[in-house]
Amino acid sequence: MGAENQCPALGEGTLVTRLQPSAAHAIATYTPQLAAERWQRIRLFVRDAVAVIAPACAWLAERLMVVVAGHVDWVANVCEYPLQAAVVFHPVMIRRYISRDDVERSDKTRRDYRSLLLRVSEVVVPTADPLEFSALNGQSVTMPYTDLELTLLESWARGQANAQRRRSASVLLALSAGAGLDAWEVQHLQHSDVCVTSSGIVIDVDGATPRQSVVNQRWEQLLLDGLRGLSGDRLVFGAADRETTFNIVTKFIRHTDRGNEPNPMPKGMRATWIAGHLAAQTPADLLMRAAGTTKAAHLAASLVHVPDLHTAVHRRRLLAEARGQSTR
Template sequence: MGAAFGRPFRRPGLVDGCAHTQCWEPEPLRLPDTGLTATGDGEGVLVARLRSEASGALRRYQSQSIPADRWADVRPFVQNAVALVAPACHYLAERLMVVAAQFVDWVVHVNGMPMVANVFHPVLVRRYIARDDVSWKDKTRRDYRSFLLRISEVAVPNQGPLEFAPLNGQSLTAPYTDCELQLLESWARGQSTSPRRRGAGAVLALGAGAGLDPWEMQHLRRRDVHVDRDGIVVAVAGASPRQVPVLGRWESLLRDAIAEVRDDAWVVGSASRTTTFNIITPFINKTDFGNEPKPVPNRMRATWLTTHLAAGTHGGALMRAAGLRKPQHLLTSLVHIPTLDTPEHRRRILAEARHGQ
């Protein structure tokens, strides 16, 4: 099947038995006169118009990140959308289904919109791509935007082009203010059950206190959090293994969150969980809310970064603690610190970061 999403196979022509989209059809299907609908008995009606390899790839796909009842609800519509445009795209069948399925589920089940062609309206695509409750990288957002807009062009042909903000170098989240952080601490400590208080406290302390992203939070075990009289240090594994000292403001909250957690247990989530999908956002959405701002891990991490920059933390040390690879990534946070957003400070931070590397 080949490479990851966004890396097309280059075929000289159709290849028998290949499920890759470039081998599906010579040209895309046409939008039915009835428009893009969810019509079908458990699967999209357009699937049957594709070659057998292509239709088989779409029929076999089962979403692992969407609840079964919700997936059954949107499956025919998603299949119709992918079948409509996939032959003109250079992406793997399974990856196309992943993106379309998650987008349609978000529009229909999270935002409550009807399942009609306007699901793929460019305004909704723009809202989806600009979400700040996910930890997508810029390249991921660009890939998702490209494919979803391709569907939009076919499914909603009468809509003109829509202006999108550039993604390269654009900060998609803003740090919390001190007042907002106080409200978020009240959110974490004020949950109605002990498991929710522990989970909310851990998410806030690890995000705003150590700059961890959702994937790193959910893969952290109690034994990775080292507590002594000098403070707390978190040992982060994964793609950017590192040691991160927790900011003093959040030490008490993290201590309380892990006080009754076994050494080999997960810091966030039940001890028996096995899922590798993002559990942090669903957990946050199930917590009790008041008038506090929405708890968003990316904003917590942005707050951690700006806190260190404002305090004068050495750029090289901050790069290592944040798991960053490009010094320019630090500079995107300076827009939120007007006193440091100057050529002089930018040069200093870049020099420190490059020297630290």
Template sequence: MTNYKPQRSHPEWTRIEAFVKDACSLAAPKTTYTASLLLTVTSAFALWCVADQGWPLQADVIFSRQAIDMYCSQENPDRSEGTRRNYRAILMRVSEVVAPEEHPDAMTPLSRKRIAEPYSNEEMDEFSLWAVGQNSTEKRRRAMLMLAFCAGAGLKSSDVSTIYPDDVVVDNLGITITVGGTNPRLVPLEGQWETWMIAILAQVPRDIPIWGKPNRTLDGKLLSSFTQYTVGQRPRGDRLRATWSVDHLRAGTRIKELMRALGVDKFESLPRYLEFVDALDDDCYRTELRGEVRP
């Protein structure tokens, strides 16, 4: 245990090393976990608390149930449910040993379905610059297409690779995208992305998907596999899709039509999306509901 160092060096490690190793040394005899596993999980957690959150290096703060709850529920949302449950169990066991008084509050159930957080307008502006700033024609086209499909039409990663040029129709009402597969639907493209889409359609062959031939068969990983080789701060497909949903809710798009574009019969995540929609002030609230409601 004394020779342990994190696989990735961090400038804060020297400051927290003794704290982490002391905690794991106390907990190890009272747990079934190996010292290596305790150190790996606890060191990553402590670095997050100190370096990312700026919390003081105190056992009752770092190993509080609230801190563990935040870390396991929010940090690195790409982790599987099973991994997060295991991390929570390990950290809770350490906490019970080194901070036994810090267990008053109920934990957030990990089974609660979460949603990706939407991007701000400023972040979306940055991603537009990210797309046009890629270092090859193909990367620029795919980056622009990712933003248009996900932030402009709410498409999933698994949808993107299935769209052919003939699935995109341009007419006097704008642009529509026909999505096939197991969730077929017709989705209007937001107007702000139409110029990009028209330019892309003029560049691609008609007999293959607009995205091109993907390098992997797992369509659900298509976008993340692409963005990892791009330059700059890259967007996430699920957050772009959340941005599209929240933007429409903020604009007052009818829920039924939004569900139609999403291709869903139930909008179970609606309450969590509405958390990102500002409430009206009292005057606007009254005006909104005072108007005629019958068509």
């Protein structure tokens, strides 16, 4: 095998010295929004990976660092795989990262990330077999669950082997499918953010898009069962002493007891909540406020899952409501 086909060794931080000064400086001074110990563990590995791809990529080194650091952090620190090039940049791992359902990314962003990470893979894992990737385009919308699938997911939540898993699975399903929270919001929610009233359960959602969302009646009892025994500032998801510096929902799901139920995906649960409100013709501006989104096009795209409303007339109505032009 020629030297040009050999996998470069990553993790020593020496490859950066081969770059132009401006790129080398951008890589050396980049600081991600990660806990210091997590960044310290992957820092040299990430720098070498970016140094490998930077000369053959039109992206700025700063942007490359953002993408590569996020991927490596997820593989090594979140999923706890070994920090080895053949593992971190294997096409299977890249496909898993790009297909994550616990983060919101546009299709263009996913395509860009995928292209970049696969280019790194070609260089550092030249012997890996190529994989078929699903198409990513502006028409792709996460599929909501059917009623039967939701029933199976409730059985999954209630059937976990211990109380803590049952609680976490229950609140995840109830908050995502019942109130439209995403995975990050679920894992950061405190018991004090849940207000039980005579007319329903209201969730005070903090974070980037503070808002309130009312839990659908179907999921009230599951949520109440999951919250039993909690109080005050106790986090509703996971162990009381866990850290909240990164998303633990995917890891939790991977380690739950599984049967024949569909794959529990928070993004699919949230899509189910959105589709349910669209079917009920909840005014778009109210739905967007509860969902924490500002893009009416996302709601309009979800009409494909509500056959009776998947028409140009209803699309125009929804967009008009989103602009506050409803006559209600």
